[in-house]
Amino acid sequence: MSLVTFKEIFPQARREKRAVGAFNVANYEGALGAIRAAESEKLPVIIQVYMRLFHSDKGADLAGTLLRMAQRCNQPVVIHLDHGESIEQVQKALEAGYSSVMYDGSRLPFEENLRITATASELAHRHGASMEGEIGHVAQGDDSVLTSVEEAIEFARGTHVDALAVSIGTAHGYYHTAPRIDHQRCQELSEALPELPLVLHGGTGTPLEDVRKAIEHGICKVNIATEYMDTFLKSTRRELEKLDGKFLPVDKMMDPVVDDCAAHAARLLRFFAGK
């Protein structure tokens, strides 16, 4: 049994200036890649499901598979809702057994974000799950707003989140031009909140030396969605081209895809852990 929450993995990571990789998955094979990577590297992993999958039954259906995988994994595994958009959605994920949830109110006015995140946080803790909130805004097809240190302090105090997503210059998706990371802001946030694990969204394409510095400044969770899913897509395309229209049972066709995902996740888990 190794389904855990942030509370079991982050305090030590924060002290040791390490981060844990959080990989977005939408199916069994993506999740299997992350689980294999955790076992091969002997490191914890976070498997997360984007809120869109909760617009249908996908998010809850997947939980059955993900929970079973976490429980049989010999390393700590967090099953996390990514960018939860409402209390109802957070509730849905908690009822499905997710051990951790995010509520993202980063587009809302400060007071409203604080109020809803605090409610979500209370709900998560009542379920024995951990809670991530976001202050400032990491661009998602819009513009970023850097996290203010004063707001971060007030937000953390008012919401009791277990991890805080901060905006320090990254953006979601692939970059068109290299991002400029505000390391000084990250350091100030880390010094102002020395106990609180910080989260870096928009890990895809962020230069690894920037990620390393950010980890030294309190980042404990690095989200990898786009590039991990892209590995899955590219690998699947390659396997289909090899088949050239011939039949192969789907599980066999997917085996090399899982290998590619596992190799990708392992490389990042190692790097985030400073190995």
Ligand SMILES: [Zn+2]
């Ligand atoms: Zn994100």
